[in-house]
Amino acid sequence: MPSVLLSLVSWNSADSIEACLRSALAQSWSDFELWVVDNNSHDDTCARVEALAATDSRLRLHRLPQNTGFCGGHNYALDRTTTDLVLLVNPDIEMAPDYLAQAIAAIHRNPRIGTVCGLLLQNQDEDPRIDSAGMVALPDGRYGLRLHGQRLSEVAPLAATYVDGADGALPLFRRRFIDDLRVQGEFFDSRFFAHKEDWDIAWRGRLFGWHTLFEPACRALHPRQFLPSNLRLRRRLNSAIKVDAVKNQWLLLLKNTTREQAPGLLARAIPRQLGILAYSLVAERDSLRAVRYLWQHWRQVLTTRRLVQQRASQPWQPPDEPSAHLPAQPATALQVESSVR
Template identity: 35%
Template sequence: MRLDSVTVTIVTYNSARVIERCLDCVLAQDYGSLDVVVVDNASKDATRHILAGYEGRIRVIYNPRNTGFSAGQNLAIRATRSDWVLTLNPDVFLLPDFVSQLVEATRIDRRIGTVCGRLLRIQSDGSPLHERRIDSAGIFFTSTARHFDRGWNEPDDGRYGQTEYVFGACAAAALYRRKMILDVAQSDGFFDPDFFSYREDADVAWRAQLLGWRCLYVHTAESYHVRRMLPGSRNSVPAVLNMHSVKNRFLMRVKNMTGDLYRRIWFPTTARDVLIIGGCLFYEPTSLSAFWHTLTSLRRAINKRRDIMARRRVTDDYLAGWFQQHATAQPVPEAAVSEVYR
């Protein structure tokens, strides 16, 4: 039986500290049909020199300027023809069977468009934590229209220890089906370039859910992530990224929020919006420009919304079931799992 082809796409920007280990882990995968495409966003450190050392084993596209994660990934994806695309951050280190575990699990359901494994935390110097802790077991949305990584910083003690459906995947290490990429992509690409960076994976997940695609979390596929942007530590994040975070919260809602869902969660969502606006006014004025950038992108966002809503394939009740107070998941039928792993 022919193996599904997989391409790993990586966007680098001043990633010299981590990219060599990342690539070595990718090239050590036990999966037999794997290609690698790296887009370098005009790095100023030794990243390009390191990438040159992998000539013949990977394909590198050199951007003349930093176009951000979204546009960089779109460029890499357009350079691929594989059945699946694994988006990977340069600070993620895969265990050798990560790709094969994910691809094997896709046989469970043809509606699976995204697959993610268990991302575990690792220290900035690449050494393990004293206690194994989870970085992401998929992403979920709350009734305030915020999204989080499931299990973030929780002990890896057996929780999230089953394969199940989740709302979406953290794009630091997410496997996307080609058919879904083509279905979900809009005129300017799979990831929205207006987002530049941050929340682009949540936007893709929401679009995919609206169009009837499912996301599978595979608990046996493990990797490690050196996360630089830690939840709840905005002061340690560059101001421009905080600004994009605020902007993208509103752009994502303009594009994907249905009228019925807004009717159900309007009060907690609006209360959160008031807090965000107040925070920008009194504590984080560097993010106030997010509202101007949102306005300049509004017409494009509305046009994208028309396209998404015209092709929507799920019911209001199904969608609302994902926007709860706490992390939600849906079980995979035991018969489907048994058929794959018998």
């Protein structure tokens, strides 16, 4: 059995899927299985994947009959595998050949590291702009991309450091972290579909006592297409994505805010969320479906909150003995860049 699963969820990803898969299959750490879970693409994504799969037995295509989103697609793979480690791969990513090897070495430095994220760059310029270097928790319940948009020369040299979370484009997860974060059987909350689900994992991981390590030796290309604060681009998105953007922020706050966090966090979050509600009333009325969704499903949301908060009240438990699949690494002193709960 391979030691690592690479899980890629595709949906009409023909423009980028081949370059992404070639970079994955060229990794120096070769003991992995690569699953492409396709969300009922209508372009030739699957034909391109099948052509590459014919040349490498590690690559497997799983076709789903309907679009289950980022969350549903990855849950499909996570629920059907048992590898020690899982690397999520966005179809628009191109990894450096040693990305996986560097990430595996990093996650083994401390059993409390549940996630490793790397340095994602927007382009291949001589002095590229950074897409993300992990995520940072904001005081109103949102997460921001750390160092996003800055030139690499402006922040170098970068060192390994603990951060508040990992962007969902290319995180390496420990299997025990995945299983510990499951709520009602799900790692990713399928209600999120495809927006802010990485914020949810980051918040829940911190609540449960896990660490996220940013390792700058892990590098990849990721030309990001969408940021929710970009209103000009937002207006061109279909209504379902915009509904998810509103709904999922409220789900985050309702599920994950602890009693201790509530006074300060909600005092900052509520004015912004009221502003978003007002904007929806004036300029984006379809997004009001988020209000209807929460009204219809408030009992289920409260059940999820109870389970999350119950687990958050328990101490972090050390994992089992390190797997023989993982290379031994010496303990390393790390910077800490994380707000404590």
